Amino acid sequence: MTHPASGRPSSVLFVTNDFPPRPGGIQSFVHGLALRTPDAVVYAPAWPGCAEFDRRQPYRVVRHPTRLMLPTPAVARTAARLVAEHGARTVVFGAAAPLGLLAPRLRGAGARRTVMLTHGHEASWASAPGFRSVLRRIGAHADVVTYLGDYTRERLTAAIPEAKLVRLAPGVDVEQFHPGAAPPGFRAALGLAGRPVVVCVSRLVPRKGQDQLIRAWPQVLRAVPDAVLLLVGGGPYRRTLERLAAGRESIRFTGTVPAASLPGYYAVADVFAMPCRTRLKGVDVEGLGIVFLEASATGLPVVAGASGGAPDAVRPGDTGLVVDGEDPGVVAQAVVELLSDPDKARKLGRGGRDWIVREWAWDQVAARFHALL
Structure with missing residues (x-):
């Protein structure tokens, strides 16, 4: 034209x-x-x-x-x-x-x-x-x-x-988000060497469910005592979350990190969890959750809250688990299940990586978009 x-x-x-x-x-x-x-x-x-x-x-x-x-x-x-x-x-x-x-x-x-x-x-x-x-x-x-x-x-x-x-739907850069994306020594630099890690990458707002992860964390620690919860991102809910997590060495806040560094933060983890939930009578709802796709591309099993379109970003039993984000006990059970069964976690991670490469890679999304233009 x-x-x-x-x-x-x-x-x-x-x-x-x-x-x-x-x-x-x-x-x-x-x-x-x-x-x-x-x-x-x-x-x-x-x-x-x-x-x-x-x-x-x-x-x-x-x-x-x-x-x-x-x-x-x-x-x-x-x-x-x-x-x-x-x-x-x-x-x-x-x-x-x-x-x-x-x-x-x-x-x-x-x-x-x-x-x-x-x-x-x-x-x-x-x-x-x-x-x-x-x-x-x-x-x-x-x-x-x-x-x-x-x-x-x-x-x-x-x-x-x-x-x-x-x-x-959004595409994922499968060359940027991939297993092993963390730079050498990155896990040790974050103080995570030798410890099971659960990561949540998202803006710190109530809908995303970081507060439910913190409430679930004592139950997780009873099953996996050396686990670490890594909350990556900034946002207006941070002070509330820090008060909720006060005194817990096993819960870490990174604040906002550069976009180019995000693949490394996924890759240091063993499980990705964001138990998002719908709020305000349906006004505040998750549309999809690209972070679930990025985590899957990095080879992580995911735990997703059943809010809005979030389940569209997970294949339950193949790439991760979908849970009620309103229930910290259910969230804890899902996280413990994946931390306690590394073989299952790896299988879900491999399934997620294959799914993203097959259906969510950017070249496919770009082709669909150009057809609309």
Whole structure:
């Protein structure tokens, strides 16, 4: 496709609130798509460290001056200018809600196709009458609305015509996330040498279930006395979690770590656990959980909470276990089962690695995405 005025290839414009260097699964998903899209242009909020991040990208990134973009006239003007300036015939909204409300304005500027990604929060919107009507307005101006898995698709059909819904889940870089990804001596440097390790990699917020892991931990230690719980990530719930874990040497907090270091933190562990749970009467729900996929790619058995679409990221009995994240006793039992049976843990880890390489590798996801464009 070419720019009608210049004859050069037209661009694909990504309009998204979720983008690095802000950490998170949606952010890495959208970045991965942009990275694999020729002539991509990204319009995203400013975030600490964004100038350095943007310089390393092979595509143009235009930053909104604040950390949040809403469908305001100012944001609409900038996005419309980028459509016209780059001849963008396709616009991809990194999350349909709320920025998908800009679609009519961008069509007026020259866009011919709109692809809207959805995640857990759109599934929540579809369940609430007031938000559902807004989501209907957004979907009315989309050519394609993607969904992560069966859970999100089922809920989105309350607001989005089924004919527009197409599955598109995140990809995993299987060259980056793989067994043995930890640098030599990394486990010893973290003080974990010779100890069974359970890792949870995620933002520290109540939905993710780190508090339930901490509550489950005394029961785990009774069965596996030298085990260590490694909580990787930062977030607003950290102080609460630290108070809950006070005085326990076997629970470690790393804080936020660089994205490039994440594979090593997975690879030092024996089990991955994130017992996520649905909160606020279904408003706060897990859309999928890319961390389960990354853990599986690294060869770890996973313990996942049965929140929203999280079970779509696990094959129970083949790659891990799905548990009730509301019950610390059940969480503890699953973790103990995997720590106490290394053969089973290794079998699930191998099954997870094979599954990710076969169905979740980025080249396959990119091919599906380009077909939507």
